[in-house]
Amino acid sequence: xxxxxxxxxxxxxxxxxxxxxxxxxxxxxxxxxxxxxxxxxxxxxxxxxxxxxxxxxxxxxxxxxxxxxxxxxxxxxxxxxxxxxxxxxxxxxxxxxxxxxxxxxxxxxxxxxxxxxxxxxxxxxxxxxxxxxxxxxxxxxxxxxxxxxxxxxxxxxxxxxxxxxxxxxxxxxxxxxxxxxxxxxxxxxxxxxxxxxxxxxxxxxxxxxxxxxxxxxxxxxxxxxxxxxxxxxxxxxxxxxxxxxxxxxxxxxxxxxxxxxxxxxxxxxxxxxxxxxxxxxxxxxxxxxxxxxxxxxxxxxxxxxxxxxxxxxxxxxxxxxxxxxxxxxxxxxxxxxxxxxxxxxxxxxxxxxxxxxxxxxxxxxxxxxxxxxxxxxxxxxxxxxxxxxxxxxxxxxxxxxxxxxxxxxxxxxxxxxxxxxxxxxxxxxxxxxxxxxxxxxxxxxxxxxxxxxxxxxxxxxxxxxxxxxxxxxxxxxxxxxxxxxxxxxxxxxxxxxxxxxxxxxxxxxxxxxxxxxxxxxxxxxxxxxxxxxxxxxxxxxxxxxxxxxxxxxxxxxxxxxxxxxxxxxxxxxxxxxxxxxxxxxxxxxxxxxxxxxxxxxxxxxxxxxxxxxxxxxxxxxxxxxxxxxxxxxxxxxxxxxxxxxxxxxxxxxxxxxxxxxxxxxxxxxxxxxxxxxxxxxxxxxxxxxxxxxxxxxxxx
Numbered sequence: 001x002x003x004x005x006x007x008x009x010x011x012x013x014x015x016x017x018x019x020x021x022x023x024x025x026x027x028x029x030x031x032x033x034x035x036x037x038x039x040x041x042x043x044x045x046x047x048x049x050x051x052x053x054x055x056x057x058x059x060x061x062x063x064x065x066x067x068x069x070x071x072x073x074x075x076x077x078x079x080x081x082x083x084x085x086x087x088x089x090x091x092x093x094x095x096x097x098x099x100x101x102x103x104x105x106x107x108x109x110x111x112x113x114x115x116x117x118x119x120x121x122x123x124x125x126x127x128x129x130x131x132x133x134x135x136x137x138x139x140x141x142x143x144x145x146x147x148x149x150x151x152x153x154x155x156x157x158x159x160x161x162x163x164x165x166x167x168x169x170x171x172x173x174x175x176x177x178x179x180x181x182x183x184x185x186x187x188x189x190x191x192x193x194x195x196x197x198x199x200x201x202x203x204x205x206x207x208x209x210x211x212x213x214x215x216x217x218x219x220x221x222x223x224x225x226x227x228x229x230x231x232x233x234x235x236x237x238x239x240x241x242x243x244x245x246x247x248x249x250x251x252x253x254x255x256x257x258x259x260x261x262x263x264x265x266x267x268x269x270x271x272x273x274x275x276x277x278x279x280x281x282x283x284x285x286x287x288x289x290x291x292x293x294x295x296x297x298x299x300x301x302x303x304x305x306x307x308x309x310x311x312x313x314x315x316x317x318x319x320x321x322x323x324x325x326x327x328x329x330x331x332x333x334x335x336x337x338x339x340x341x342x343x344x345x346x347x348x349x350x351x352x353x354x355x356x357x358x359x360x361x362x363x364x365x366x367x368x369x370x371x372x373x374x375x376x377x378x379x380x381x382x383x384x385x386x387x388x389x390x391x392x393x394x395x396x397x398x399x400x401x402x403x404x405x406x407x408x409x410x411x412x413x414x415x416x417x418x419x420x421x422x423x424x425x426x427x428x429x430x431x432x433x434x435x436x437x438x439x440x441x442x443x444x445x446x447x448x449x450x451x452x453x454x455x456x457x458x459x460x461x462x463x464x465x466x467x468x469x470x471x472x473x474x475x476x477x478x479x480x481x482x483x484x485x486x487x488x489x490x491x492x493x494x495x496x497x498x499x500x501x502x503x504x505x506x507x508x509x510x511x512x513x514x515x516x517x518x519x520x521x522x523x524x525x526x527x528x529x530x531x532x533x534x535x536x537x538x539x540x541x542x543x544x545x546x547x548x549x550x551x552x553x554x555x556x557x558x559x560x561x562x563x564x565x566x567x568x569x570x571x572x573x574x575x576x577x578x579x580x581x582x583x584x585x586x587x588x589x590x591x592x593x594x595x596x597x598x599x600x601x602x603x604x605x606x607x608x609x610x611x612x613x614x615x616x617x618x619x620x621x622x623x624x625x626x627x628x629x630x631x632x633x634x635x636x637x638x639x640x641x642x643x644x645x646x647x648x649x650x651x652x653x654x655x656x657x658x659x660x661x662x663x664x665x666x667x668x669x670x671x672x673x674x675x676x677x678x679x680x681x682x683x684x685x686x687x688x689x690x691x692x693x694x695x696x697x698x699x700x
Contacts, residue, residue: 003046003053011052014044019274035373037274041281042369048282058279065276066130066338067243068268071225072138073131073152074247075254075264084596085149092150092316093157096334099315100308101127101162107304112297117169118355121348125364126305128162128340130240131155132277132372133332133379135269140383144568144596147326147382150316151333156244159340163238166344173353188235196228197249204253205538205621208260212415212535214465218263224250238343252571255537258419259465280338280372283365298363302370309335328382336375337367402494402525403434403471407484408455409499416532417497418459422466423536423569424495424562433470434491435459438483441476449474481518488523495526495562500658501644502531508656510648520630520660526555526562529658534621539655542572543618544625546586547607548579552634555662557589559627564594572623573598577610608639615650625657633663 232242
């Protein structure tokens, strides 16, 4: 029977209406929209009302959709969390594969009396799973949560083991699989993993540094994903594993929360992923349950899969000491069967293999429907509860109030400093970003004003692409520094980003310049003097030079928090070079509040010697941050007066931030409670640990 709609325009229109209306309707019913998309596919497909056929467009967009889900999972993986929770993720991956695999193998062989090879494949179907519910986690901002990291790693491990077992069974079925085949197979996988891990980040950084066009960057990243998937298939793996690995290796190249990340998530969640889910629904044939044997097979497969996945999640949650919300996340994210199960059953039912029949195909598709519904409900419940319980970043209110003000002067610097501002802003504050352009009141033809407006429009577009609201202001003044300071006071800006003073030929001038010096003399807020030759997302490492006694300044943990946000959103390693006791406070703060940031705290013998040794360490694609101080404050030393000329002589080749912290305010809100008052180091450390304890109790 032919479908009612065959016209491509009508098919696309119906799909858009479903993608648009299903979330709106189901949101009112408090049902995850993923379920609505699958059910919509069931009703529209040939096994429902036969509104339209599942043609090649569903295969194409569906393939892109599942690749997108796996790619985003790898892209949003926090590499610090990966290292921190790697052992737990590996254990959960083995657990959530082996327990369902053994259950499926046993039930099929002894309960359903299927053949040995078929029973192994049923175990693979139950052991594999897909991160269908991952968009729910992303919506709640829990992509770095421990349970989510466990589940992402478990997905990669379980899918790899299931598809590897499938390859073994198929080779044995065909009478092949000699030692030469397996040697080529494992050598191919090793070459693939090594080659992609080594080349993709380098190629990605090189391309993104030289191409700022948004469309070009998006198409390039999508091409890299499919190259990785194609290479994975070339060596005998499934493409979805290649997409996940591509996202993992591009993780540090694409900053979290940046414009490019926003575009990737938007296109995937708006089109490709919903198309895949609707296509899955169109495969489901509810009529298979009318037959008693078909009903029994479906019940056995579905119950075995869900119960075994739940047992694996419960055991992992018990071993890791998680809460009930963690159990919901572990179970929800690892329960949905989609891409892996479809790949296995499609290969097994092909005439060349013939290890499964159409009844098992229908049972598997029904498993996909039920498991996706259960997965979505469990993930939604766990993510909502964790989001309500989380009090993350509440510690940043206080001296963290106010907007992040960015003053734009030159068009070539707009993208880099806008990305920097997006990274360091306080995410808890609505409208936390402010762009400022200043033109002189004696500008005869308003050329400066027009250029300033153009810079602001471009910055606002970049912020909108990252889903960040940015306010803008254009001022006319006879004094640029005065206009900046007045704007800071008017909008209650907590920090300001300015360009580091350069000569006409683009080299650093060797001094702060009149504007920056006037701003520093007039305001005690945090000031960042920035010179970025590359966008922050394409950098490899952050090196921070911290003067002695920086921990005594009122803005100490504010600038430290800003740098931690850069490290978290880019995945870059943070190397702190300190003197005296400062390293202890930095390490304690990061261990307690940002344990996932890749960090290294190096104690130097003297600040001057440190500055002279760093030119040999800082490379072209590094970010060099010097924490300075205004004259007359605790951490100011004579060596800080030479910083601008030192940067011009030795660091003209790299990206530089000269940072002046907040140096006023309520000492009770900062580490200045540890001011040098004759206390011993041990006494001050005890006070610091007491402060951290209070902070931990407030966050819990």
